[in-house]
Amino acid sequence: MSATFWLRCALAVALLASLPALAPAQPAPGAGSAPASAPPSNNRDQVQRRIASTATLITTSSGAKQVEASAKPEALAKLKLAREQHAQAQAAFDAGDMEATNKLLYAVAKSLMEAVAKASPEQITARKERTDFDARLESTRTLLDAARRIASEKGKGNAELVKRIEGQIDQANGLAQAGKLADARVVLDQAYGATRAAVGGLRSGDTLVRSLNFANKEEEFHYEVDRNDTHRMLVQVLLADRRAGNTTMDSMINKAMDESAQLRQQADDMARRKDFDAGVKTLEESTRSLVKAIRAAGVYIPG
Incomplete structure (x- = not known):
């Protein structure tokens, strides 16, 4: 796997780990629920950028491609989980829940690294x-x-x-x-x-x-x-x-x-x-x- 991929994963985890302690993730509110109050716009912009960069990690990065090419069930299951968590993060972001979004993005990065590890344990x-x-x-x-x-x-x-x-x-x-x-x-x-x-x-x-x-x-x-x-x-x-x-x-x-x-x-x-x-x-x-x-x-x- 490329050094660039590992660097990007490390940066993603470091960035997410630097956030304040997160409250337990709440389920995305239903259609009838009142939306959560939005945080300051610059914070929202930062979270949106994290969503975009994490999307790249789980779709087109060398790590994601390596997992797909490995055809190892455990690795593929972890990659699938990472993508599901990313979708949940996007839903939480759309609902205005930044804390839940950040927590889910952290989980995405963790799941992806576990997927790569299972794809190439020998390496x-x-x-x-x-x-x-x-x-x-x-x-x-x-x-x-x-x-x-x-x-x-x-x-x-x-x-x-x-x-x-x-x-x-x-x-x-x-x-x-x-x-x-x-x-x-x-x-x-x-x-x-x-x-x-x-x-x-x-x-x-x-x-x-x-x-x-x-x-x-x-x-x-x-x-x-x-x-x-x-x-x-x-x-x-x-x-x-x-x-x-x-x-x-x-x-x-x-x-x-x-x-x-x-x-x-x-x-x-x-x-x-x-x-x-x-x-x-x-x-x-x-x-x-x-x-x-x-x-x-x-x-x-x-x-």
């Missing part, structure tokens, strides 16, 4: 997936910039970690460019998680972070939970290729993960008993198990 889904991918890509790159800055201060081993993440981002972008958006999103989510974990891991080795003054032990406990989670993410993302086909390596990593998980469970139990001091120490042990596994696999990270 709309694909467009949303691409938008979501681009947003996640931008977030990942922003995090990666932060990781680069930290890594540049902490040595070659960390630069290698950043380089691995850059490779994942390039791979995801390549898949997206090839039209394999689902596969691209999987790789990009891994890169995002690794980047977030890397930033947390790199910072965890910083004496400034280590010397943070927490308000209480519970706050420190939640900080350590997040640090533990980021290192678990690093294990999953950074060591997947090193574990594949290497039973010795896989066994070592699984052992470390199991040990870390047991310590994490103990820490969670301590927190439930409000023993946050012991919970913090146990969480630190859990995270150290993960750091050792990552380093043993040949990837240096601080911690």
Whole structure:
């Protein structure tokens, strides 16, 4: 569908949404009813222009034509509803009921957009997936910039970690460019998680972070939970290729993960008993198990 059509729909909805709160629509008065008092002429002119522009949307716009060409019953039913609502809006306008007219015109625009969505759900889904991918890509790159800055201060081993993440981002972008958006999103989510974990891991080795003054032990406990989670993410993302086909390596990593998980469970139990001091120490042990596994696999990270 054309960008122009979507722009016109958006403008129509925005214009109608900007109106004051509308009273419930009243049925058009019968022949014997007294006509409602007319609003100021300029307001009536504005409403009349909206009726005309909305008529174009439901009859000759690319969106309306697309709905008709789709031959999809649900889409056609929504388009029919939009046209019926437009006829009702015209009747309300002729009767001098501007509030009912505006409310019905808003309903027309809404029904038409629903019709277009039902006519081409694949296109709309694909467009949303691409938008979501681009947003996640931008977030990942922003995090990666932060990781680069930290890594540049902490040595070659960390630069290698950043380089691995850059490779994942390039791979995801390549898949997206090839039209394999689902596969691209999987790789990009891994890169995002690794980047977030890397930033947390790199910072965890910083004496400034280590010397943070927490308000209480519970706050420190939640900080350590997040640090533990980021290192678990690093294990999953950074060591997947090193574990594949290497039973010795896989066994070592699984052992470390199991040990870390047991310590994490103990820490969670301590927190439930409000023993946050012991919970913090146990969480630190859990995270150290993960750091050792990552380093043993040949990837240096601080911690």
